[in-house]
Amino acid sequence: MAHTFQVTFDAHEPRKLGRFWADLLGYQEQPPPAGFATWDEALTAFGVPEDEHDSAYAIVDPAGVGPRIFLQQVPEGKSAKNRVHLDVNVAAQVQYDQRRAKVAEVAERAVELGATRVREVDEPKGYAMVMLDPEGNEFCLQ
Incomplete structure (x- = not known):
């Protein structure tokens, strides 16, 4: 049995980098949970401080074929060649x-x-x- 997977990027600005990849790949922002119009609205309702709203971001293939791409904020910048690309x-x-x-x-x-x-x-x-x-x-x- 094959397993599904997501691709995860460490990022300084997850939302900005996620939008780059969404545009390049033809992906879209992962929709917010049911009952919320935006992720900011959902995160605020979940008690996430506003200055942490850009700590993670996800994009998805609208056709549901490609893997989910998750971007997570990290404090350090990229320092070496990618081992995977x-x-x-x-x-x-x-x-x-x-x-x-x-x-x-x-x-x-x-x-x-x-x-x-x-x-x-x-x-x-x-x-x-x-x-x-x-x-x-x-x-x-x-």
């Missing part, structure tokens, strides 16, 4: 000869959202653009 398959459904253009298009959009290009990887096994999200976490567009 996301490969975002933006060109999987595109003709092989058009994949570079599709990756470049999405990379430009990611930069507009706050990402940074690091380098291109062009190998016999495939093409990818290595990027950094707004908090310096590495990911690839392929």
Whole structure:
């Protein structure tokens, strides 16, 4: 039996970083609990101090297929290379000869959202653009 999983990011600003990933992936903010219009309303009702409302954030695939992404606030910044990173398959459904253009298009959009290009990887096994999200976490567009 397979197990489900979520991907967890340590973040300085979980909500801001979560919105970056939601926009890039086509995800949405996880809806607040039933009976609440917003997470801020729910957190206030649960007694969470307002200055702690950005201590965690979650985004979900609206189709329910991809994993939940949870972002948790930590005091320290990123200090080393990621041991695990996301490969975002933006060109999987595109003709092989058009994949570079599709990756470049999405990379430009990611930069507009706050990402940074690091380098291109062009190998016999495939093409990818290595990027950094707004908090310096590495990911690839392929």
